[in-house]
């Protein structure tokens with residue numbers, strides 16, 4: 001395709017802006033790392049307290065070399081994925097049931113609101129007593145954190161679907177199930193994806209919190225342990241690993257989003 | 266002529282928390298097969314309500330609605346309802362939008378699909394069958410909505426201000442489109458509109474409603490050469506006579 005000169009200029013400008021943003025991002029990261037390293041080395045602060053990029057890299061290579069870290073990563077990852085899947089599935093099913101049975105929704109509304117604003121960590125002792133110590137308790141914590149907000153935001157999405165579109169289907173003789181499958185679910189798919197994105201983050205929160213409560217392995221366990229024995233290198237390194245993992249999971253959801261959008265359009 | 270649709274002393278009251286609204290009061294309308302009827306009336310007089318009752322979406326508080334002597338209690342495939350806005354599903358292609366009614370009614374088979382595709386082709390949307398509604402102009406969207414309604418082969422078409430969302434130029438074109446499609450497919454149609462010229466240019470008979478609660482105030486039988494398109498009707502001498510008469514009634 002042939003573009004006019006103005007359009008080419010415009011495209012070049014867009015491209016330059018893009019490059020500028022990326023360069024700034026990288027510079028910012030380099031700046032933070034550089035400052036951190038030099039401050040820690042200069043003796044202004046004690047690297048024992050603040051750790052430093054070089055120490056973190058040493059720690060990382062040490063942990064990967066000995067292979068101990070893999071076990072922790074896999075445990076936490078497994079728990080997070082389970083919590084994410086369970087809460088998304090259970091939350092969606094409950095949201096659909098409440099949508100199909102609006103009186104039930106009205107009855108449960110105040111309880112949902114209260115549960116949503118309750119800090120789930122408060123339920124920690126109960127979870128441990130009921131579920132025992134270990135994976136089950138941790139996944140439960142993750143599910144509790146995500147599931148209520150999943151229900152509420154999906155339900156709000158369902159209810160926001162235009163009444164007139166529902167009427168169009170009804171005038172064609174559609175039943176409730178058809179309205180749900182032909183209209184409500186496809187219309188709220190973008191909403192569902194944003195719920196997925198929120199849940200990825202929340203599942204990490206819940207699982208790390210669960211591991212704080214009770215665990216013998218996992219990244220949350222490493223954080224607690226590192227804090228207790230004052231190994232700030234270990235704590236910082238674990239946080240970096242967490243950042244990377246959470247980023248990867250978010251990225252995967254974004255890919256799903258792109259695939260779905262491409263299929264639609 | 267055969268009486269196809271009969272509204273017999275219909276009344277309808279809406280109940281809400283704030284109170285009750287008598288929207289229609291003792292309203293009777295008869296519609297013959299292949300007639301094109303327009304309903305005009307002041308805003309809020311219950312025009313949309315009439316269509317909702319005919320389509321079986323709401324039940325009248327009093328009175329009876331019958332189609333071919335059969336009482337209407339729920340939506341049936343004999344009636345196709347085209348809403349004021351096109352209400353196309355943005356995530357479906359034009360073709361899938363058109364097939365929606367067939368799918369809902371479990372009538373999607375080779376034959377009905379062919380019919381729907383033929384409609385798409387006949388009314389100039391074939392090259393857009395696989396496009397999404399957002400890629401179409403307002404007039405094309407409106408045509409798609411009409412074809413979606415026609416695809417299930419209803420006997421009666423209910424059109425709620427199908428052109429009100431369009432600009433004047435497009436409106437004239439879509440009016441011609443709708444009229445010729447309905448003539449060609451030999452349907453019976455009931456058109457609700459605010460636009461007096463639209464009513465005169467398209468229908469055989471105009472029903473003028475009173476202010477709320479809606480009752481029939483006057484019925485105007487229109488006399489035009491059958492072959493004229495809506496646009497051509499506008500330059501006929503009797504057009505302005507009818508306009509004047511109806512406009513006075515609506516004051």
Ligand SMILES: Nc1ncnc2c1ncn2[C@@H]1O[C@H](COP(=O)(O)OP(=O)(O)OP(=O)(O)O)[C@@H](O)[C@H]1O
Nearest residue numbers: 279281286288307308309310311312313314315477
């Ligand atoms: N679902 C409803 N609940 C309560 N009142 C309603 C409802 N729908 C319509 N009404 C009332 O009934 C009356 C008739 O409404 P309707 O929509 O049939 O009018 P209309 O003639 O189609 O108006 P317009 O020309 O503005 O589209 C209005 O006064 C409206 O306020």
Ligand SMILES: [Mg+2]
Nearest residue numbers: 312313314425
């Ligand atoms: Mg209306």
